[in-house]
Amino acid sequence: MSLLRRFIVLLCGTDPGLRRMLQYWVATAVLYTACIVLLLVQVERGITAPAAAGRLIAFNGCGALAFCVLVRAGARLGLAPDQLAVSQAIFSLVCGMWLYAISGPMRAAVLLMTVVILVFCMFAARPRQTMLLSIGALVCAGGLMWWLQDSDPASFPPLTEAITFSYLASALLATAVLSGEMHKLRSRLKSQRHELSEALDTIRVLATVDDLTSLVNRRHMHEVLAAEERRQASDPASGRPSCIALLDIDFFKQVNDQFGHAVGDAVLRGFSAEARAALRVNDVLARWGGEEFLLLLPDTAPEDARMVLERMAERVSVMTVPGLNGRRISFSAGLATRQLGEPFSDAIQRADKALYQAKEAGRDRIVLA
Numbered sequence: 001m002s003l004l005r006r007f008i009v010l011l012c013g014t015d016p017g018l019r020r021m022l023q024y025w026v027a028t029a030v031l032y033t034a035c036i037v038l039l040l041v042q043v044e045r046g047i048t049a050p051a052a053a054g055r056l057i058a059f060n061g062c063g064a065l066a067f068c069v070l071v072r073a074g075a076r077l078g079l080a081p082d083q084l085a086v087s088q089a090i091f092s093l094v095c096g097m098w099l100y101a102i103s104g105p106m107r108a109a110v111l112l113m114t115v116v117i118l119v120f121c122m123f124a125a126r127p128r129q130t131m132l133l134s135i136g137a138l139v140c141a142g143g144l145m146w147w148l149q150d151s152d153p154a155s156f157p158p159l160t161e162a163i164t165f166s167y168l169a170s171a172l173l174a175t176a177v178l179s180g181e182m183h184k185l186r187s188r189l190k191s192q193r194h195e196l197s198e199a200l201d202t203i204r205v206l207a208t209v210d211d212l213t214s215l216v217n218r219r220h221m222h223e224v225l226a227a228e229e230r231r232q233a234s235d236p237a238s239g240r241p242s243c244i245a246l247l248d249i250d251f252f253k254q255v256n257d258q259f260g261h262a263v264g265d266a267v268l269r270g271f272s273a274e275a276r277a278a279l280r281v282n283d284v285l286a287r288w289g290g291e292e293f294l295l296l297l298p299d300t301a302p303e304d305a306r307m308v309l310e311r312m313a314e315r316v317s318v319m320t321v322p323g324l325n326g327r328r329i330s331f332s333a334g335l336a337t338r339q340l341g342e343p344f345s346d347a348i349q350r351a352d353k354a355l356y357q358a359k360e361a362g363r364d365r366i367v368l369a
């Protein structure tokens, strides 16, 4: 990891939620900085008293730093993101009101910031919280304007304050309603994303797993074999020959004809479960078609592969399938070794021939190609 990346991880962590909160904090800090610059212009032009501006800048700076620490350590302190967003919004609203009181003739423009603060809440707080914040901001602004026009009517004419308040009320209520709509839109998007990812999981399973037996299907087995070829080609020195076996259940047509298709399906399921239970971790068994199965045994010598198949045959021969009236199930197998660098399709062809020989020789046996 590069030094810069390590520094960013130290600063912002790795959790995407935390990073998003910190991005909001940076956006807020940029807004605070813009307001401070404008306030300094007001001081320079004699609109705002330097002492009053200094106190607000100090309060704002300390608060912004404190929130940066709180956002970074929020998870450890057990603070929920929406709690942090609401606290930050309250702090910003207090700063906004304060700025209003000391901005003289520029004060109406300052109220734009109140709307911006509530727009921020759309992304981090719940609609109910945004609505309560809007109402709280209105009550505080109303109280402040009342107090200002009452204590200094020359600087804060009552009519001007009343009309300014009305504009603010309309803007804040509209913002709160929009916030609710935005929240609904976001919730809908979130649930659609969830549904999409579930659908994608289902498609992935359907594309790789056989419906009846839950084994790897033929399509996916081709991918497994190609991946195995690539793996061995990339490291030929450490590679050992693999084995491929084609398995076919004996007299399966009779099972269907005598006991019905449903029992035949149950035999296929039972066979698959028993066969899989006899495999090792890296072996892959696929349903190759009908009652035929393909087994890949990576890095395996033929004698070890034969042992796996014999273990499988033992398990299958003693399995019980409801409706089969105790009939014993067996399979024939053709086993082939895949030499390093050889395409699997060639080994499968040899295994197929060996399977044919096994059937010809009386079934219920393993023939090595």
Ligand SMILES: Nc1nc2c(ncn2[C@@H]2O[C@H](COP(=O)(O)OP(=O)(O)OP(=O)(O)O)[C@@H](O)[C@H]2O)c(=O)[nH]1
Pocket (backbone or CB within 6 Å): 212, 248, 249, 250, 251, 252, 253, 254, 256, 260, 261, 262, 263, 264, 265, 268, 289, 290, 291, 359, 363
């Ligand atoms: N129940 C059921 N039967 C299937 C399925 N797929 C294929 N079959 C049946 O499997 C039978 C395969 O029969 P055959 O190819 O003649 O083979 P067999 O009777 O096993 O004879 P041998 O292979 O020579 O021992 C056919 O009757 C197919 O209809 C399936 O998904 N479910």
